[in-house]
Amino acid sequence: MDFWSLIAWFFWVFVFVAYLMVLFSILGDLFRDHTLNGWLKAVWIIFLIFVPFLTALIYLIARGRGMTERSMEQAKELRAQQDAYIRATAGGGSAADDIAKAKSLLDSGAISQAEFDALKAKALAG
Numbered sequence: 001m002d003f004w005s006l007i008a009w010f011f012w013v014f015v016f017v018a019y020l021m022v023l024f025s026i027l028g029d030l031f032r033d034h035t036l037n038g039w040l041k042a043v044w045i046i047f048l049i050f051v052p053f054l055t056a057l058i059y060l061i062a063r064g065r066g067m068t069e070r071s072m073e074q075a076k077e078l079r080a081q082q083d084a085y086i087r088a089t090a091g092g093g094s095a096a097d098d099i100a101k102a103k104s105l106l107d108s109g110a111i112s113q114a115e116f117d118a119l120k121a122k123a124l125a126g
Helices: 003-032 038-050 052-090 095-108 113-125
Strands: none
Touching (some): 038 052
16 A cells, blocks of 8 residues: 555545534434424435435535524523533532621521521531
8 A cells, every 4th residue: 555545545534524424413403403394304314315415415505504503502502501500500609608698698587596607607618
């Protein structure tokens, strides 16, 4: 195997992997699109099986903008879920914030002095 055969082999492996990435992106977009009915999804998949390169090219040209919009929408939803999770697990903030909240509860009469002391000790410990 000479040098140029090796280069050609790497090129074709790259093209194949790139094609697989495009194919899986199209399949993911098909199932993410809620406006497309099941029959049309089946038609796209059948064409992807029997005429894969041409179908992928047509799909990217015809539905590329919608594909981008659906991808961005999913990214926004995932980011919102991630932010909500971080806020939920991060707690209320610093120990000073927790003690201030507990003090306002004590002043309003919602908790007793013993409960305030317990909350204060917990905030200072954690």
